[in-house]
Amino acid sequence: MSARSLDALPARSPRTNRVLTYAVLVLFAAFYLMPIYVLLVTALKSFDEVSLDHMWALPRHFSLQSFRDAWFGNAESAIPGIGQNFRNSLLLTIPATIISSVLGSMNGYVLAKWKFPGADVVFPAILFGMFIPYQAVLIPLVATMQRLGLYGTLPGLIFVHVIYGIPITTLIFRNYYAGVPTELVEAARIDGAGILGVYRQVLFPVSLPGFIVVMIWQFTSIWNEFLFAIVLMSNPAIQPITVALNNLAGSFSVQWNIQMAGALLAAVPTLLVYIFLGRYFLRGLLAGSLKG
Amino acid sequence: MAQASQDPVVSAALRRAAARRRYWTNDRLISVGLISPSVLAIAVFVYYFIARTAYISLVRWNDLAPDFTWVGLRNYSRLFQTERFQIDVHNTIVFTLVFIVGCLAVGLLLATLLDLRVRGEAIFRTIFMFPLAISFIVTGVAWRWLESPTSGINLLFDSVGLGFLKSGWFTDPRIGILAVVLAAVWQMSGYVMAMYLAGLRGIPDEIREAARVDGANEWQIFRGILLPLLQPITLSAVIILGHISLKIFDLTKAMTGPGPGFSSDVPALFMYETTFFGSHFAQGAAIAMVLLIFVSVLIVPYLVYNTRNEVHQ
Numbered sequence: 001m002s003a004r005s006l007d008a009l010p011a012r013s014p015r016t017n018r019v020l021t022y023a024v025l026v027l028f029a030a031f032y033l034m035p036i037y038v039l040l041v042t043a044l045k046s047f048d049e050v051s052l053d054h055m056w057a058l059p060r061h062f063s064l065q066s067f068r069d070a071w072f073g074n075a076e077s078a079i080p081g082i083g084q085n086f087r088n089s090l091l092l093t094i095p096a097t098i099i100s101s102v103l104g105s106m107n108g109y110v111l112a113k114w115k116f117p118g119a120d121v122v123f124p125a126i127l128f129g130m131f132i133p134y135q136a137v138l139i140p141l142v143a144t145m146q147r148l149g150l151y152g153t154l155p156g157l158i159f160v161h162v163i164y165g166i167p168i169t170t171l172i173f174r175n176y177y178a179g180v181p182t183e184l185v186e187a188a189r190i191d192g193a194g195i196l197g198v199y200r201q202v203l204f205p206v207s208l209p210g211f212i213v214v215m216i217w218q219f220t221s222i223w224n225e226f227l228f229a230i231v232l233m234s235n236p237a238i239q240p241i242t243v244a245l246n247n248l249a250g251s252f253s254v255q256w257n258i259q260m261a262g263a264l265l266a267a268v269p270t271l272l273v274y275i276f277l278g279r280y281f282l283r284g285l286l287a288g289s290l291k292g
Numbered sequence: 293m294a295q296a297s298q299d300p301v302v303s304a305a306l307r308r309a310a311a312r313r314r315y316w317t318n319d320r321l322i323s324v325g326l327i328s329p330s331v332l333a334i335a336v337f338v339y340y341f342i343a344r345t346a347y348i349s350l351v352r353w354n355d356l357a358p359d360f361t362w363v364g365l366r367n368y369s370r371l372f373q374t375e376r377f378q379i380d381v382h383n384t385i386v387f388t389l390v391f392i393v394g395c396l397a398v399g400l401l402l403a404t405l406l407d408l409r410v411r412g413e414a415i416f417r418t419i420f421m422f423p424l425a426i427s428f429i430v431t432g433v434a435w436r437w438l439e440s441p442t443s444g445i446n447l448l449f450d451s452v453g454l455g456f457l458k459s460g461w462f463t464d465p466r467i468g469i470l471a472v473v474l475a476a477v478w479q480m481s482g483y484v485m486a487m488y489l490a491g492l493r494g495i496p497d498e499i500r501e502a503a504r505v506d507g508a509n510e511w512q513i514f515r516g517i518l519l520p521l522l523q524p525i526t527l528s529a530v531i532i533l534g535h536i537s538l539k540i541f542d543l544t545k546a547m548t549g550p551g552p553g554f555s556s557d558v559p560a561l562f563m564y565e566t567t568f569f570g571s572h573f574a575q576g577a578a579i580a581m582v583l584l585i586f587v588s589v590l591i592v593p594y595l596v597y598n599t600r601n602e603v604h605q
Contacts, residue, residue, distance in 0.1 A: 021405050028402060029419045032478065035434035038444070042437075052443040056451075107330050114323040122331055124595045129338040131591040133539040135563045135580035137341035139348055139573055144341075163337045166330045195319040195326075224427035226542040231568065242429045246546050249433045256437065263433045267426040274425035278418060281425065285486055 043067060043261035050257045066261035070248070079254050082262050084237060085244035089223055089269075091154055092240055096161040097218040103162065104169020104214055105207060109199055111170065112177035113185055123174070130167035134227055145232060157232055157240075161222050168221075169214050172287045176210040177203055209280070216277055217284035220270045241266045342584065349577035356571045367578040377579070379554045380562050383469040384586075387558070388537040390470060394477040395533055396526065399484025404514070406485070407492040417489075421482035428479065432546025435475035436462075462548040468555025472544055479543075480536065484529050491525040492518065531594045538586050559583050 042050060046063035073081025110116070111123050134141075141160070142151065150156030180203060188198045226242045233239045236247070245266045249259045274281050349368070352361040371377050402420055406413050423431065438444040439461035446458040462471035495518065503513045541560035544550075550557035550565075559579050567576030 021408060021410060025402070025405055025410065025416050028398075029416060032419050032423060032482075035431070035438055035478070038438060039434050052440070053447070055437070055443045055447055103330060106326050110323045110327045114319065116320055116323045116327070120599065122327065124599045125339075126330065126334050127595055128591065129334050131535050131587060131595075132338065132342070133560065133580065133583040133587055135539075135541075135560055135576075136345050136584040137338065138345075138563075138580065139567065139577055140341040140344040141337070163333050166334060170330065195322045220425055224429075226427065226429055226545070227564075231564075242427050242542075245427075245433065246429050249429075249436070249546065259433060260437070263430045267430045270425045270427075271422065274422055275418070278421075282421070282486060285424065285483060286490055 039260045039264050042257050043070075043264055045257055047255055047257060050255065066255075066257040067265065069255075069258045070261040070265055074258075077253070077255075079251075079258060080236065080244070080248065082241055082244040082248060082265065085239055085241040086265060088154065088238050089240040089242075092157055092161070093219055093222045096158045096165070096222050097215050099158070100162045100165035100169050100218055101211055101214045103166055104173045105211065107166065107170040108173025108175075108177050108210075109203055110195075111174045112180075113182070113198070113203070114195060123170075126167050126170055128167075129164065130171070134164070138227075138231055142231060151232060152234055152238075154238055157228060160228050160232065161225070164228075165218055165222070169218065172214050172217065172284060173210055175287055176207075176213070180206060209283075212277070212280045213284045213287065216273055216280050217287075219273060220281070223270050345577045345580055345584075348574055349581050351574055353574045354572040358573075363574075367574045368582070371575060371578050371582070376550075376554050376557060376562060377559070380557050380559045383554075383556065383558055384538060384540075387469045387473055387476075387540065388534060390473045391476050391480075391537045392530055392533045394473065395481045395484045396529060398477060398481040399486075399529070400488050400522075402481070402485040403488035403492055406489055417486075420485055423479040424482050426479075428542035429546040431475055431479050432543050432548075435478070436547045439471050439474070462551055462556050465551070465553040465555040468548075468551050468553075469544075469558070472540075472547055472556055475547060476537070476540070476543055480533065484533070487525050487529055488522060491522050495521055527594075531590055534590045535587050538583065538590070 038055060041058060042055065043066045044062050044064070045059040046061060046065055049059060049061065049063075069077075069079060069081075071081055071083040071086070073079050073083075107126075111119060145151040145156050145160070148156070150159060184202045185198050188202050193201055223240075224242060225240075226246070229240045229243045230246070233243060236244070239247075245262050248254055248262045350362060350364060351359065352363045353359045402416075406416060410416070440446075441458075441460045441463050445461075449455055449457045459467060461467060464471075499517060500513055503517055508516070539560055540558055541564065544556055544558050544561055545564075548556040550561060560583065563576045563579040563583070566572045566579070
């Protein structure tokens with residue numbers, strides 16, 4: 001009998017335990033799905049149907065008008081469309097993800113497999129960077145970006161995300177490469193491979209899962225990021241979607257079914273990644289928890 | 293010559309010289325070269341910038357025009373006498389405590405239930421964790437409507453006869469930040485659940501079986517064996533949740549803003565507004581440094597502890 005069988009629960013009959021367990025789980029499932037339900041149901045209603053009093057009611061007539069308005073905007077109601085911002089987020093997130101993952105792989109490799117002076121200090125010093133409140137670097141960051149001519153530009157924001165993504169990508173790859181047996185590295189070195197050769201022959205071939213985990217994590221983090229985006233991107237035309245959504249939702253003149261539709265549009269890419277690649281998403285989550 | 297090479301002092305010196313030459317091998321040079329860009333980047337964009345922010349917090353720059361007159365800790369003393377900041381600190385403490393306890397409780401409960409190998413576990417897991425994939429902004433927008441006083445959850449309460457549970461949520465200054473905690477727990481408790489579930493799965497069945505054979509009931513096993521074994525995870529979770537809650541910005545910005553009487557204001561929000569709208573750079577820097585100190589108190593011991601553990605392995 002499995003040690004974790006439901007029947008091993010205390011006192012009550014196994015059937016009551018089973019019912020209770022499922023009841024609690026279903027209740028929580030409802031709790032977690034509640035906001036998505038409200039978002040969906042409101043976004044699929046036409047404006048005349050949308051009403052505060054009947055927020056929970058299913059739409060009587062399904063309408064995609066809210067999504068259209070959210071994406072393209074609505075000139076007569078002065079609603080800015082966030083379709084452009086969706087594209088901006090793609091242009092931001094994809095390059096930043098790729099570059100920061102490559103950097104992380106390089107750093108993780110060196111930290112996991114090679115001794116160099118100060119390695120024991122360098123790693124925690126880098127990690128600290130992933131925990132700091134970014135408010136503590138914002139003011140000099142803005143000044144520096146202005147001086148570099150990168151303020152308010154997409155390449156500038158990509159640059160920022162690459163820099164501040166170094167700690168987490170390094171952490172994930174370093175832990176990942178630490179799991180590669182040192183004997184393989186030794187064997188390659190005996191065959192005459194140097195540091196770059198060992199990477200090419202031993203570590204790069206097995207790096208794919210590591211890259212998937214890191215890229216999913218970075219894609220999600222950067223797509224959902226808000227603080228850097230709102231501080232560094234003042235021009236609405238190139239703002240990422242998180243900022244655009246916040247503006248859309250904060251505006252009193254925008255109908256709230258359009259706000260909901262906008263929220264859903266902003267959530268779709270990372271949700272899709274999560275649904276289809278959830279296994280790797282989970283690994284990224286757990287990798288970042290350092291396992292104390 | 294034979295005598296010289298047998299001299300222990302000479303041969304020791306020869307060995308040391310050879311070791312020094314071998315220290316800076318090609319590989320070692322390349323390894324330093326590979327990691328240097330990142331080390332440099334972090335040195336500048338993290339540590340130098342923090343130092344710069346600290347410096348700005350100690351000067352009189354509270355206008356558009358930079359003013360680097362030294363004023364020592366005056367910005368800090370003024371800050372702690374500012375009512376808004378006092379409320380912010382209070383809100384942060386309340387938020388952090390309730391948020392951490394809430395996430396730990398929900399996460400542990402769900403992990404324990406899922407660990408029982410229920411049917412549809414994968415579906416439940418997927419549902420419990422999906423909020424982690426979406427932005428705090430999306431969460432804020434959704435929960436702002438859910439906690440709308442005339443609609444949302446209040447409507448649900450009415451329809452199932454729980455009307456007395458209705459409240460003004462974040463529009464009620466007495467509730468304020470707690471209304472945001474609910475959304476935050478919704479978003480992050482899946483993370484804690486995943487950590488606990490992984491931890492529970494890592495505990496060998498034999499331990500539980502042995503305890504059962506010894507006559508322990510499930511509750512005793514849970515309290516006496518499982519919980520203690522899960523302590524490292526609880527610690528990790530507290531650290532991670534803590535540092536998230538201390539920095540919380542996106543969620544409050546999208547969901548409530550500072551709220552009536554600053555009841556849902558947080559330091560990060562104050563810093564953003566005072567710096568980029570009020571141009572009070574020194575005050576903003578001071579808030580940022582206070583935030584950093586809060587977070588460091590949590591993170592630095594944890595990093596040191598983790599590093600020391602790894603070195604000993």
